[in-house]
Amino acid sequence: MPVIQEPERSKIYTRVKHLLGAPIRSVEIEDEMMDSLMELSIQDYEQYILNWLIDSKDQLGNIFH
Numbered sequence: 001m002p003v004i005q006e007p008e009r010s011k012i013y014t015r016v017k018h019l020l021g022a023p024i025r026s027v028e029i030e031d032e033m034m035d036s037l038m039e040l041s042i043q044d045y046e047q048y049i050l051n052w053l054i055d056s057k058d059q060l061g062n063i064f065h
Contacts, residue, residue: 002031003038012038 002009013034020027 002035003042 004012009031013031016034017027017029020029
């Protein structure tokens, strides 16, 4: 099941394919592959935000001590 629902999913995937050169160049990537890449991207972003929250909490703790 896709992480992002239609119609946003198609818009994002079309934009990515255009950034890769489509329709001038042949971009051979299936939506299933794009789904996997989207999941990985979201996981990376979640980890980035979690790390930021932890760092921010530590910095706020240092301010009040």
